[in-house]
Amino acid sequence: xxxxxxxxxxxxxxxxxxxxxxxxxxxxxxxxxxxxxxxxxxxxxxxxxxxxxxxxxxx
Amino acid sequence: xxxxxxxxxxxxxxxxxxxxxxxxxxxxxxxxxxxxxxxxxxxxxxxxxxxxxxxxxxxxxxxxxxxxxxxxxxxxxxxxxxxxxxxxxxxxxxxxxxxxxxxxxxxxxxxxxxxxxxxxxxxxxxxxxxxxxxxxxxxxxxxxxxxxxxxxxxxxxxxxxxxxxxxxxxxxxxxxxxxxxxxxxxxxxxxxxxxxxxxxxxxxxxxxxxxxxxxxxxxxxxxxxxxxxxxxxxxxxxxxxxxxxxxxxxxxxxxxxxxxxxxxxxxxxxxxxxxxxxxxxxxxxxxxxxxxxxxxxxxxxxxxxxxxxxxxxxxxxxxxxxxxxxxxxxxxxxxxxxxxxxxxxxxxxxxxxxxxxxxxxxxxxxxxxxxxxxxxxxxxxxxxxxxxxxxxxxxxxxxxxxxxxxxxxxxxxxxxxxxxxxxxxxxxxxxxxxxxxxxxxxxxxxxxxxxxxxxxxxxxxxxxxxxxxxxxxxxxxxxxxxxxxxxxxxxxxxxxxxxxxxxxxxxxxxxxxxxxxxxxxxxxxxxxxxxxxxxxxxxxxxxxxxxxxxxxxxxxxxxxxxxxxxxxxxxxxxxxxxxxxxxxxxxxxxxxxxxxxxxxxxxxxxxxxxxxxxxxxxxxxxxxxxxxxxxxxxxxxxxxxxxxxxxxxxxxxxxxxxxxxxxxxxxxxxxxxxxxxxxxxxxxxxxxxxxxxxxxxxxxxxxxxxxxxxxxxxxxxxxxxxxxxxxxxxxxxxxxxxxxxxxxxxxxxxxxxxxxxxxxxxxxxxxxxxxxxxxxxxxxxxxxxxxxxxxxxxxxxxxxxxxxxxxxxxxxxxxxxxxxxxxxxxxxxxxxxxxxxxxxxxxxxxxxxxxxxxxxxxxxxxxxxxxxxxxxxxxxxxxxxxxxxxxxxxxxxxxxxxxxxxxxxxxxxxxxxxxxxxxxxxxxxx
Numbered sequence: 001x002x003x004x005x006x007x008x009x010x011x012x013x014x015x016x017x018x019x020x021x022x023x024x025x026x027x028x029x030x031x032x033x034x035x036x037x038x039x040x041x042x043x044x045x046x047x048x049x050x051x052x053x054x055x056x057x058x059x
Numbered sequence: 060x061x062x063x064x065x066x067x068x069x070x071x072x073x074x075x076x077x078x079x080x081x082x083x084x085x086x087x088x089x090x091x092x093x094x095x096x097x098x099x100x101x102x103x104x105x106x107x108x109x110x111x112x113x114x115x116x117x118x119x120x121x122x123x124x125x126x127x128x129x130x131x132x133x134x135x136x137x138x139x140x141x142x143x144x145x146x147x148x149x150x151x152x153x154x155x156x157x158x159x160x161x162x163x164x165x166x167x168x169x170x171x172x173x174x175x176x177x178x179x180x181x182x183x184x185x186x187x188x189x190x191x192x193x194x195x196x197x198x199x200x201x202x203x204x205x206x207x208x209x210x211x212x213x214x215x216x217x218x219x220x221x222x223x224x225x226x227x228x229x230x231x232x233x234x235x236x237x238x239x240x241x242x243x244x245x246x247x248x249x250x251x252x253x254x255x256x257x258x259x260x261x262x263x264x265x266x267x268x269x270x271x272x273x274x275x276x277x278x279x280x281x282x283x284x285x286x287x288x289x290x291x292x293x294x295x296x297x298x299x300x301x302x303x304x305x306x307x308x309x310x311x312x313x314x315x316x317x318x319x320x321x322x323x324x325x326x327x328x329x330x331x332x333x334x335x336x337x338x339x340x341x342x343x344x345x346x347x348x349x350x351x352x353x354x355x356x357x358x359x360x361x362x363x364x365x366x367x368x369x370x371x372x373x374x375x376x377x378x379x380x381x382x383x384x385x386x387x388x389x390x391x392x393x394x395x396x397x398x399x400x401x402x403x404x405x406x407x408x409x410x411x412x413x414x415x416x417x418x419x420x421x422x423x424x425x426x427x428x429x430x431x432x433x434x435x436x437x438x439x440x441x442x443x444x445x446x447x448x449x450x451x452x453x454x455x456x457x458x459x460x461x462x463x464x465x466x467x468x469x470x471x472x473x474x475x476x477x478x479x480x481x482x483x484x485x486x487x488x489x490x491x492x493x494x495x496x497x498x499x500x501x502x503x504x505x506x507x508x509x510x511x512x513x514x515x516x517x518x519x520x521x522x523x524x525x526x527x528x529x530x531x532x533x534x535x536x537x538x539x540x541x542x543x544x545x546x547x548x549x550x551x552x553x554x555x556x557x558x559x560x561x562x563x564x565x566x567x568x569x570x571x572x573x574x575x576x577x578x579x580x581x582x583x584x585x586x587x588x589x590x591x592x593x594x595x596x597x598x599x600x601x602x603x604x605x606x607x608x609x610x611x612x613x614x615x616x617x618x619x620x621x622x623x624x625x626x627x628x629x630x631x632x633x634x635x636x637x638x639x640x641x642x643x644x645x646x647x648x649x650x651x652x653x654x655x656x657x658x659x660x661x662x663x664x665x666x667x668x669x670x671x672x673x674x675x676x677x678x679x680x681x682x683x684x685x686x687x688x689x690x691x692x693x694x695x696x697x698x699x700x701x702x703x704x705x706x707x708x709x710x711x712x713x714x715x716x717x718x719x720x721x722x723x724x725x726x727x728x729x730x731x732x733x734x735x736x737x738x739x740x741x742x743x744x745x746x747x748x749x750x751x752x753x754x755x756x757x758x759x760x761x762x763x764x765x766x767x768x769x770x771x772x773x774x775x776x777x778x779x780x781x782x783x784x785x786x787x788x789x790x791x792x793x794x795x796x797x798x799x800x801x802x803x804x805x806x807x808x809x810x811x812x813x814x815x816x817x818x819x820x821x822x823x824x825x826x827x828x829x830x831x832x833x834x835x836x837x838x839x840x841x842x843x844x845x846x847x848x849x850x851x852x853x854x855x856x857x858x859x860x861x862x863x864x865x866x867x868x869x870x871x872x873x874x875x876x877x878x879x880x881x882x883x884x885x886x887x888x889x890x891x892x893x894x895x896x897x898x899x900x901x902x903x904x905x906x907x908x909x910x911x912x913x914x915x916x917x918x919x920x921x922x923x924x925x926x927x928x929x930x931x932x933x934x935x936x937x938x939x940x941x942x943x944x945x946x947x948x949x950x951x952x953x954x955x956x957x958x959x960x961x962x963x964x965x966x967x968x969x970x971x972x973x974x975x976x977x978x979x980x981x982x983x984x985x
Contacts, residue, residue, distance in 0.1 A: 026289055026302040029362065032129055036136065036355050043140045044348040050143075051344060 061392050063206045066399065070202075073400055074233060077258045077407070081241045084257030096253075096338045098345035103260035104332045105346055106267075106353050108135060108323060110190075110409035111197035112480040113357060114266055114402045115379050121365035122378035125301035128361060130312060132354040134319025142347040145324070146333065148498055150343060152601045153334045157669040160420040161330040165490065166674055168497035168598045169505040170591035173674040176424035178509060179490065182516050183327045183420060184459060186486025187413055189527075191463025193479040194406035199227035199467075201402045204380045205387070205395060227467055234407060235460040238414040239453045252415065256336050259412060262404035267357055269401025273382055274360020276394055277367045281385075285363060292366040301366070314564040318481065321488035328409065331416035410463075414456045421455035422448060423672030431678055445630040448670065481563055482523055488567065489515040492575040496582075501595045507582030515574025522566035618648065618655045620683045621663045628670050628679075637666055742911060749792060753785040795930040799911070802937040809852045809941070816849055816856070816889045816962070817842050820882055823860035827868065836868050836876040845884040849964040855938045856962075859946075860891070862931040863958050867895040870956065888944070888963040899950040908948055909936045935960075 113131075120128035138145065149164070158164045162183065166176030203226070241255045282288040292298040304312075323329050337343060368381030376384050382402065386394040427448070492515070493508040587595065626634040641662055642649030649659075660680060667676035760778040764770065770778075801807040824840065831838055849856075867878040872895075879894045900908055911933045939946040944962035 026293070028126060028302060028304065029289075032126065032133075033355065033359065036133075036351070039136070039140060040348050040351050040355065043351070047344045047347055051341070 061205050061396060063202075066202060066205055066396070069396060069400065070403060073403060074237065074407070077262065078237065078240070080261050081254035081258040083254075085241070085252075085254030088251075088253035098342040098349070100256060100260040101337065101342040102346040102349040102353065103263040104256045104336060105329070105350050106263035106357075107259050107328060107332055107408045107412050108326075109263070109266065109354070109357050109405060110480075111194050111201075111402050111406040114270060114405040115197055115201065115382055116193075116480065117358065117361045118365045118368070118381045119377070119379035121301070121362045122369055122381065124308070125303065126362065127308060127312065127315065129358060130315035131319045132358055134316050134321075135323035136351040136354060137316075138320050138323050139347050139350050142343055145495075145498070146343060146347075147340070148601055149324075150334055150337055150340055152498075152598055154337075154340075155601070156597075156673065157665045159335055159423060159669055159672065160416060161325060161327050161490065162420045162424040163668070163672050164330070164334075165493060165497065165508070166424065166672070168594055169493075169503070169508050170588055170594055171673045171677050172505045172509075172591075173424075173428045175505060175509055175512075176420075176672060176674055177428070178512055180417075180420045180424045182486060182489060182512065184417055184462070185524075186483050186489075187327060187417060187459070188462045188466050188483075189479045190483035191410055191413060191460060192467035193483075194410050195227040195230055195464055195467045196479075197402060198230040198406045199225060200377075201380060201383055201399050202226045204377075204383050205399050225468075227464060230406075231460050231464040234410040235414070235457045237407070238411050238418070238456040238460070241411070241415075251336060251338065255411065255415065256332070259332070259408045262408040263353070265404040266401040266408075267353065269397050269404075270357060270360065270382065273386060273394060273398050273401075274364055276389075276391065277364050277385060278360065281367055281371070281389060288363050288366060291370060295370065298366055298369050301362070301369075310564050311561050314561075314567055315481075318484045318488055318567065321491045322484045325487040325490040325494065326413075326484075327416040327420060327487075328412040331412055331419075335416075410460065414459045417459045418452040418455035421459070422451040423670070423675060426451045426455070427671050427675045428678070431675060444627045448628065482527055485523055485563065485567055485570070486516070486519050489519060489570060489574055492571065492578050496578060497595070497598055499599060501592075501599045502582055502587075503578065503595065504582045504585045504587040505591055506585045507578045507580070510581045511574045511576075511578030514577045515570045518570035518573060519566060522569055523562065526562060616655050616660060616680075616683050618651055618653055618659065621655050621659060621680075622650065624679060624683050625663055625666055628667055745911070746796070750789065753789040753792070757782050757785045757789070792930075795934065799930050799934050799937065802934060802941070809855070811850050811852055813848050813850055814853050814856070815846050816891065816964075817846055817882055819853060819856050820860060820880065820891065823857050823864055824880065826857070826861050827864045830865055830868050831878070834868055834871075834876055836871055836878055839877070839879040840881075841879070842882040843884050845966060846882075847884045847889040847964040847966055849889060849942070849962055851942045851962065852938075856942075859935040859938050859960065860893075862935050863893045863960070866931065867893050867897075867956075867958070870897040871895040872897050872955075884966060885961075886966070888961050891960045892957050893959075894955055894957040896955040899952065899954065900948055900956045902950070905948050905950065908932060909946070 117128040117131070152158070153164060156167055158167060162176040162179035165179050166172050169175050241252060241258070278285045278288055282291070289302070293302060323333075333343075333346075364381055364385060365378065368376065368378060368385050372381070372384060372388055382398045383395050386392070386398060489512060492511055493503065496503040497508070622634060622638055625637065629637070638649040641659070645658060647656070647659070655663075664676050664680045667679055671679070760782050764775060764778055798807070820840070820842070824838065830836075864878070864880070868876070871878055875896070877896045879892075881892045881894075883890045883892075909932045911930055936946050939960055939962065942962050944960060946958070946960050948956060948958050950956045
């Protein structure tokens, strides 16, 4: 959560505000959406781990 | 361009479809097979966050400010990714207290305060009004764009002459109707609206599908893929700057991020879908990643659509409606219609949920408390109040929707969609300090919360709402430019001369910081009431506490009184079911004239809290249980008493630990005593045995002498000598015993003098010379040159050495007996070692050999038993230990036994040289 917050507020965002393209897309655009996707995957894995932990605790 | 008949028909058809879904969802829920209660539907219902502001406005923002539109969605993403910290706690608390709205939540935290819930409700209504206006504007404008697509449409939208020709009016009417039909069908204790949730989830799917469809069309049909689109945009200097961050945008970026984080927590409709409509905490876990995923999909094509619109459309086209106008421009009228339906679903879902949430708040926290206070209405004595409640809610829905409509007609029509939405966000963000403070800080008080909220809201009104109203010509713009009373420090957008910030950032800096400051400071300087303290603890320690605050009520009301009370507010059927379930669960009676216990009264209060709010429920229950309610001071006393009892029991526990320890010690002592008793028995047995042997021989020889008078003289003499020897042995045995007993008891006389151990050794060797000679033992002595001055009883020490020497002589190898005596002066004492070359001592007996009568194992069976008493080593040990010395045996296998005695003393000057000497005597035979 804190990682996400720091990734997406200035000044870090400003560092990616560059001219140029990655895979034919603007760098900042890619930065946001790739980071977003990675965090979602990370959170899904974490949630699953938490649920498994809770289940094994319940047994 | 499409015909207005077609658009109206599609709109009505869509609303009809929604109605069907909602009706079906409600029906399924009542039949008990609700498919609404699953994580996917829950996540989609949270997506009510994406209103037409997202659907249309995000594209507009992207066209004006580039990637800034993302902040509104990154904030909620951050909150949801961190659901474990904040949302989970809010959910847990709300479930435990049957919270039905954000006003309820805040007022519950601060002592179920009615004033606070009224305040929160007012702020929420005022804050939501622009937001609803935004949706109405979106519906109206999108309708216009779709039907009157040309240069002149801008005017048409804003200058509708009559209210009735304004599509926004009809939209408002339709939405109010929908809210009434599905939000207020009946009064439920837990405020779940399955039908509404089902419809909202469906709408979320529709709007996502529509936006994705337009996005894909733009990227892959209008352009040759997304890369091509960006390449063209980068080539145009106007659009190229949208792909970068603007230099001065940092404060605004930060502000928007914080605002959106606050909004997802505080917007009444978000609170409704996330917290109130939640049926299972695990659903939240799924939503924590699924909702950010939904947001990501919604936002993916926003920038491409904006860029395409900027690139292709004429300059007069409003960027806010690119989602519709781009397909229209490309002559894809069906796609435009789909986009319109998507936008319609985004708007309707927001208005429906917001009005339902607000109507609950207005009814529970504003109207009902007010009505309860008007005594002449005798509301507390009326029979069935469900009808009244439903009527109040319906009326509030209509009022809220048309407040929004009024704002839209008057002020909001000129602003961009996103700007209207942000004004709304800023108002609800005022709840953040008291919410976060309430969840994690027990010190926050009601007064602090009230003052903070009033100050923050007033500043919001002055710095943000006022300029917005002035912009639309409702007020004299001079006030904005020159400040109130013409004072430059009071200019709403540059308060106290603070310049250099955008109006929104400026307003938030002032309102939130002063809100927080007042909340904290006043909380620190005011005393919370007893109820506030209890609620604060319940909220802040939500995870560490089990059970609920059932102690608040003392058993006093009759069960029937409570039952009737619930019946009045919830209706017959629901009261019946709730009470019956409670009765079954707790296994108590739930009807009758009997006394209700504290559990049941608390249950009634929570049940009522679900439908009329915590503050009102409290008033109602106390009207039934009047006069017998336990005062909160008493409750606190009880709590304190409990804590005393806990303390007392902790002390008891400690005592019992001590007792246990003592018992263990006693047990150990008892074991030791038993062991000693056993040893004593053993000792007695042994002593009797030892005494018996000489006595037996004395007796038997005496008897022979008596019985045979004419025995030969030689024999008589021999027998007599045996008798004498055995008597001596007996005497020695008894002497040794007495000696040992004295030593053990400490009664022995000690005449300590300074002696040189070498002289003692010399004397001892002299004394046993006879024994050594008789056995032809070769004796070797080695004394070191240095000696030590010992302060001991000389006779006792001699006794020890003689004992050790005679033992050595007895146990030396029978064929070539040899004994070595070595005396060494050491640092701090004198060490005497006496070594024989016999069979040695078994390793297991090295210790026990010093016990009384322990000699048995030392002898081989074929050897005659030596004449010792078996007490010599025991006595030696006592003597040595009395001199603070040490005695021990060593026996390396096959090298005989070595007994060592160490006695502490002071080193003396060297006197003699080493005197190695060999005593060798031929044996005389025995």
